[in-house]
Amino acid sequence: MEQVLTIVCKLQPTPEQCSKIDALLKAFADACNWANQTVKVGITSKTTIQNLVYQELRQQFGLSANQTVRVCARVGANRKTEKINGKPVKVFSPTSADYDARIFAFREKDWKVSLTLLDGREHIKLNAGNYQRGKLKGRVPTSAQLCKHRDGQYYVHIQLKNEAPEPIDSTQVIGVDFGRRDIAVTSIGDKWDGKQIQGARDKFALVRASLQQKASKGTRSTRRRARQILQRLSGSERRYQTWLNHNISKLIVLSAIQNNAIIAIEDLTGIRERTNEQPRNKNERRRSNSWAFFQLRLFLSYKSVKYGVELVAVNPAYTSQTCNNCLHIHPIKGKSYRSGKSFKCGHCGNHGDADENGSKVISIVGAAFVNPLGGSVLSCNLADHIRATESPRLLAVG
Numbered sequence: 001m002e003q004v005l006t007i008v009c010k011l012q013p014t015p016e017q018c019s020k021i022d023a024l025l026k027a028f029a030d031a032c033n034w035a036n037q038t039v040k041v042g043i044t045s046k047t048t049i050q051n052l053v054y055q056e057l058r059q060q061f062g063l064s065a066n067q068t069v070r071v072c073a074r075v076g077a078n079r080k081t082e083k084i085n086g087k088p089v090k091v092f093s094p095t096s097a098d099y100d101a102r103i104f105a106f107r108e109k110d111w112k113v114s115l116t117l118l119d120g121r122e123h124i125k126l127n128a129g130n131y132q133r134g135k136l137k138g139r140v141p142t143s144a145q146l147c148k149h150r151d152g153q154y155y156v157h158i159q160l161k162n163e164a165p166e167p168i169d170s171t172q173v174i175g176v177d178f179g180r181r182d183i184a185v186t187s188i189g190d191k192w193d194g195k196q197i198q199g200a201r202d203k204f205a206l207v208r209a210s211l212q213q214k215a216s217k218g219t220r221s222t223r224r225r226a227r228q229i230l231q232r233l234s235g236s237e238r239r240y241q242t243w244l245n246h247n248i249s250k251l252i253v254l255s256a257i258q259n260n261a262i263i264a265i266e267d268l269t270g271i272r273e274r275t276n277e278q279p280r281n282k283n284e285r286r287r288s289n290s291w292a293f294f295q296l297r298l299f300l301s302y303k304s305v306k307y308g309v310e311l312v313a314v315n316p317a318y319t320s321q322t323c324n325n326c327l328h329i330h331p332i333k334g335k336s337y338r339s340g341k342s343f344k345c346g347h348c349g350n351h352g353d354a355d356e357n358g359s360k361v362i363s364i365v366g367a368a369f370v371n372p373l374g375g376s377v378l379s380c381n382l383a384d385h386i387r388a389t390e391s392p393r394l395l396a397v398g
Contacts, residue, residue: 002161002162002163002164003161003162003163003164003302003305003306004159004160004161004162005135005159005160005161005162005302006157006158006159006160007132007135007136007157007158007159007160008132008155008156008157008158009113009126009127009128009132009136009155009156009157009158010126010127010128010153010154010155011113011124011125011126011127011153011154011155011156012124012125012126012127013122013124013125013154017122017124018154020117020118020119020122021117021146021148021154022094022148023117023118024067024097024117024118024146025094025095025096025097025146025148026094027061027062027063027118028061028063028067028070028071028094028096028097029092029093029094029095030061030094031057031060031061031063031068031071032071032074032075032078032092033091033092034053034056034057034060034061035049035053035057035071035072035075036075036078036079036089036092038052038053038056039052039053039075041079041088043076043079044076044079044080044083045076046072046073046075046076046077049072049075049076050068050069050072053072054068054069054072057071057072062118063118064103064116066100066102066103066116067097067103067116069100070097070098070099070100070103073098074092074098075089078092094148095147095148095149096145096146096147096148097145097146098143098145099115099116099143099144099145099146100142100143101142101143102116103115103116104116104141104142104143104144106136106139106140106141106144106158107123108136108137108138110123110125111125111126111128111133112124112125112126113126113144113156113158115146115156124156126156135160136158136160139160141158141159141160142159142161143158143159144156144157144158144159145157145159151231162306164305164306164308165307165308166308167308167309167310168256168257168260168261168262168308168309168310170260170261170262171262171367172259172260172261172262172367173187173261173262173263173264173363173364173366173367174186174187174188174252174255174256174259174261174262174263174264174363175187175264175265175358175359175360175361175362175363175364175365175366176252176263176264176265176266176300176359176362177266177319177355177356177358177359177362178265178266178268178293178296178297179194179355180194181193181194181195181341181355182194182355183197183244183248183296184248184252184296185353185355185356185358185359186252186255186359187356187359187360187362187363188255188259189356190251190252190255191355191356192248197240197241197244200237200240201237204233204236204237207233208230208233211226211229211230211233212226212230214226215227215230241295242295245295245296245299246299248296248299249296249299249300249303250299250303252300253300253303253304253307253309254307256304256309257307257309261309262309262310262311262312262366263300263304263309263310263311263312264311264312264313264314264362264363264365264366264367265297265300265311265312265313265314265362266313266314266316266319266362267313267314267315267316268293268294268297268316297313312366312369314362314365314366314369315365316362318361319358319361319362319365320354320357320358320361322357322361323343323345323347323348323350323357324350324357324360324361324364325345325348325350326345326347326348326350327361327364328345328347328348341353341354341355342354343357
C-alpha cells in the first residue's frame with residue numbers, strides 16, 4: 001500500500017516573487033470559482049469538468065495547461081467531498097494552488113523549489129529545518145501545493161510517496177476510548193490525562209477574552225498590540241495541541257506493535273454537532289468544541305499505515321453502558337451507574353474507572369469483527385446490538 005507524507009516547508013521569496021505568487025493564487029482561486037459556477041452542480045468528474053471549461057479557463061485566467069488541469073481536479077475533488085457532507089461548494093479562497101511534476105520540481109543541490117507561476121518558472125529558496133531536510137534528502141517528489149498561511153507567509157506542501165509495510169496479522173485488539181477528561185485510555189492500561197490541556201485551554205480563553213476587549217476599546221497602539229498577541233496565542237495553543245496528539249498517537253501505535261495487536265477506536269463522526277444540540281453553559285460548549293479528537297484520529301490513521309498496524313473504527317453505541325466483565329448492557333437508570341469517572345455494573349458488581357471499562361468494551365467489539373468466529377464471549381445482549389449497528393470502517397491498513 002502506498003502512503004503519502006506531506007512535508008511543509010517555508011518559502012523565502014523575494015518581494016517580486018511574492019507579488020507573482022499572490023497573482024497566481026488569485027488566478028487559481030478565480031478559475032476554480034468560475035468553473036464551479038459554470039459547470040452543473042451534479043458533475044464531479046475532473047475529466048468531464050476539464051472537457052467542458054478547459055479552453056475558457058486558459059483564455060480568461062492566463063494559467064498554464066497543467067495549472068488549468070489542476071483547477072479542474074480541485075473543483076471535482078471539492079465537489080465530491082461536499083457531496084458526501086451534503087453541502088454545496090461555496091467559494092474558493094486565494095490561499096493555495098496545486099502542482100504536479102510538470103510545473104513543480106524540488107532542487108536538492110541548492111534547496112530551492114521550481115514553481116510555474118503566471119509569467120513562467122521561478123526558483124524560490126526553501127527555509128527547511130533538519131526534519132524537512134532529512135525527509136527530502138535524496139527524494140524526487142512529483143506533487144506539491146503552494147500555500148499562503150494565515151500568518152501571511154508562503155509555504156510549499158511537498159507530497160512524498162512511500163510504500164507502507166504489510167499489516168500485522170493478529171487477532172489481539174487494543175481498544176482506545178477518547179474523552180475530554182482523559183484524552184485517551186487504552187484497554188491495556190495506558191492513560192493520558194486531559195487536565196493539563198484543559199487547563200491550558202481555559203487559560204488561553206481568559207487571556208483571549210481580555211485581549212479581545214482591549215483590541216476593540218483601547219487606544220490605537222493598544223489595539224494593534226492586542227491583535228498581535230492574539231495571533232501569537234492562537235498559534236501557541238494550536239501547536240501545543242498538535243504536539244500532544246502526535247505524542248499520544250505515536251505511543252498508542254508503538255504499544256500495538258509491541259503487543260502485536262490491532263487498534264480499535266470509537267467512530268465519533270458528528271459528535272460535535274450532536275453535543276451542541278444539548279443545553280450547556282458557555283464554558284462547556286467551548287471546551288467541547290475545542291476537543292481535538294479528530295486530529296488525534298487522523299494522526300493514529302497515518303501512523304498506523306506507516307508502521308503496518310490495522311486501525312478500525314467501531315460504532316460507539318452502548319460502549320459506555322456495557323460492563324466489560326459480564327457484557328450486560330444497562331441503559332436503564334438504576335441498573336448501572338456511571339458517576340463522573342466511576343462505573344459500577346448492576347448485574348455482576350464489577351466496578352472501576354468508566355473510561356477503562358469503555359476501552360475494554362471497544363476492544364471486545366473490535367475483536368468481534370476482526371475474528372467473528374472467535375467471539376463466543378459475545379453471546380449476551382451485546383452481540384445483538386453489535387449486529388444491529390454498522391460494521392466498523394477500516395481506517396488504515398498498512
